[in-house]
Amino acid sequence: MTIAVILEQVPDVVEELAIAPSGNELDRDTVTYVLNEYDDHALEEALLLAEASGDEVIAVGIDTTGELDQALYTALAKGAKRAIKLVGDFEETWLSTRATAEILAPILRDLAPRLVLTGVQAPDDLDGQLAPTLAARLGWPHASVVIGTEFSDGRLRARKELWGGMTLLLELEPPAILGIQAARQAPRYVPVSRVRQVMREATIEEIEVELPTQPSVAVERLRLPEEASQAELLTGSAAEIAERMIELLRARGLL
Template identity: 55%
Template sequence: MNIIVAVKQVPDLIEELEINAAGTDLDRDTLSFVLNEFDDQALEQALLLKEAAGGAVTVTVIGVDTTGEIDQALYTAIAKGANRAVKIVGDFEGEGLSSHALARLLADAIQGMDYDLILVGVQAADDLDGQVGPMLASHLGIPHVGVVTGVQLNNGTATVQKEYWGGILAEPDVMLPALLGIQAAQQPPRYAPVSRVRQAMKEAIIDAIEVDEMPVVPLAPVRRMFKPQVAGRAEFIKGNTETIAGRIMAILRERGLLT
């Protein structure tokens, strides 16, 4: 069983995000990136399937690695149990790649690999559109099932747990090879000890696939990007009971709710 997991680096949402001077995109010079959380779920599901059925897991990623964050994500995947890491490199500078371009680049790279199953995160935290998985499956001519929360491999097929709106669950069978968009793995993503990551950095080799020609699929134009306006605020009142009660009374009087 050969499983490919396509992952993506997204801006770290824990940090303060700044908008560029033109007001059309994030200031990418100040961003730090982390592995998309849904892709981490897809990786965990792939490792669980490998442990249950044997085989190999290959992790692929697209991007320019100016800070080492992409390599770090790939080494971490190997430390968790992936067998191979592949980085698709090319002229990806600028405001990023559209979902159409990402799917085309992944398809071109994956067509030269041996696979039975492809797993992707159901969506990425930076756009939430969930388009790459279905388009990648279309390019490869294989079935696609999205919003998957469980996978059981059979002889030439996979039974998946698929989630619909309203909490409705289904268990369709899909012929392999297939592509699954993972909503959640069957257990939380495992932790990779620092010692294993360092060992992977010393011993593992990241294969590179060079992109000679970029797909001509531009991003949708952004007229304006802005931070949400603060509409209100919360005040935490500290002190003893009398102090808190007095402050509440004062606030109510200020707003004309108490005379």
């Protein structure tokens, strides 16, 4: 049996981002793409499950950036058995959660995995709803913000993070879909030499897909955060700091 994990390349938010002259998207020529952090955790959780159950992991992604191969080869180097790249006319196209689910749902239905794992959210989505949207399309049970999983007597146990340090243990009947918040351990490291070896030996499967019919949100304008120097470091005794805080609050009409 198989476990499918959805991977997406996203702009590296650690790097300085530049806005294109159009003003409504990033300058793609300067963007560095990396694997979505939550998808990396989804991959790790899928591999942990597969190691315990004997399932095979299939990495699946939509190549909207032209940069997906690196993530798929890395997934193969870590232990995935297959890698599938969905290709189409995605140039300068931003896919909403609903559009992404529309593309992925028939592919996943054909693959018939007993479990689908995806990151709980991504820096470039607006709602973090890929897992429940996929589940709605496929008619499968789902859970999101998951921080641990295990198979038990043919059923899936998923630990969902709530609030205030509380968690909820759920039982789901496969096939199911999970939005992973964090794997049970940090994503494993794989040497660059191993990834290069896989690139020489393995093949990424390609499937042509159509542009989705679901409408996407149109981005009207992007802008960088405005820079301002309004912070003031308060020093002195506790009484002096408290007095200065009161002065500042009064000056702003807050007291």
